[in-house]
Amino acid sequence: MIQIYNNIEEINSKAADLFAASAQKAIAEKGKFTTVLTGGSSPAGIYKLLASDAYKTKIDWSKVFIFWGDERWVPLNDDLSNAKMSYATLLSHVPIPAENIFEMYKDGVTPEDFAVTYEQSIRTVLGDEGKFDLILLGMGDDGHTASLFPREAVLDEQNKWVAAYYLAPQSMHRITLTAPLINKAEKIIVVAFGEKKAHALKEVTTGVYNPSTYPMQLIKPVSGELLFLVDKNAAGAN
Numbered sequence: 001m002i003q004i005y006n007n008i009e010e011i012n013s014k015a016a017d018l019f020a021a022s023a024q025k026a027i028a029e030k031g032k033f034t035t036v037l038t039g040g041s042s043p044a045g046i047y048k049l050l051a052s053d054a055y056k057t058k059i060d061w062s063k064v065f066i067f068w069g070d071e072r073w074v075p076l077n078d079d080l081s082n083a084k085m086s087y088a089t090l091l092s093h094v095p096i097p098a099e100n101i102f103e104m105y106k107d108g109v110t111p112e113d114f115a116v117t118y119e120q121s122i123r124t125v126l127g128d129e130g131k132f133d134l135i136l137l138g139m140g141d142d143g144h145t146a147s148l149f150p151r152e153a154v155l156d157e158q159n160k161w162v163a164a165y166y167l168a169p170q171s172m173h174r175i176t177l178t179a180p181l182i183n184k185a186e187k188i189i190v191v192a193f194g195e196k197k198a199h200a201l202k203e204v205t206t207g208v209y210n211p212s213t214y215p216m217q218l219i220k221p222v223s224g225e226l227l228f229l230v231d232k233n234a235a236g237a238n
């Protein structure tokens with residue numbers, strides 16, 4: 001389902017409301033909330049809102065378990081780190097235990113080896129079902145999501161839950177949750193705003209199925225819900 005909003009503030013507010021509601025429901029039903037944060041420029045406003053006084057008391061952060069959808073293979077203090085942005089805007093401002101946060105990077109190991117470790121961490125917290133309560137995703141102007149980039153072999157991955165690979169156009173390694181794992185989630189929210197996303201959004205939602213070019217098309221929950229929160233510019237409604 002696609003919901004179109006007037007501006008980014010409205011998107012942020014809706015996403016924060018949905019995050020809080022998912023957390024409350026999961027904690028009431030299961031005693032914990034497992035979620036995946038996205039990187040890039042789109043989610044910072046959502047994270048700041050969740051860290052604000054109005055929202056942070058709505059969630060029992062001691063029962064929240066944080067993973068990431070993808071990461072550039074850079075240390076936490078690097079400005080390219082998705083985790084660095086998430087700490088700066090959210091995680092350093094809420095009472096979440098450090099052991100509940102699963103950063104997608106570790107010094108001194110290869111990204112490929114760490115992908116195996118990260119999958120094991122997910123299995124430890126979620127069990128072998130691998131069903132996250134809520135996954136937040138962004139979408140690049142090229143239709144990529146997480147680190148599922150156009151024409152990369154990772155798009156064909158069927159078995160691994162987490163994969164790492166060298167992304168030649170960016171001259172860096174990426175580590176990412178794979179589409180089969182993402183699609184197990186209870187709820188997936190994709191946030192996209194700005195006219196630079198309009199072409200990809202149109203292709204992803206109404207174009208011919210061609211995930212090699214528009215990897216976001218791989219995101220099709222098995223039994224959960226997929227919701228796009230977009231602004232008028234991304235929706236091409238202006």
Ligand SMILES: O=C1O[C@H](COP(=O)(O)O)[C@@H](O)[C@H](O)[C@H]1O
Pocket residue numbers: 038039040041042043069070071072082137138139140141144145146147
């Ligand atoms: O490389 C990435 O880009 C996408 C989209 O980012 P945005 O800046 O256009 O919002 C993001 O979802 C992903 O986490 C990030 O690593």
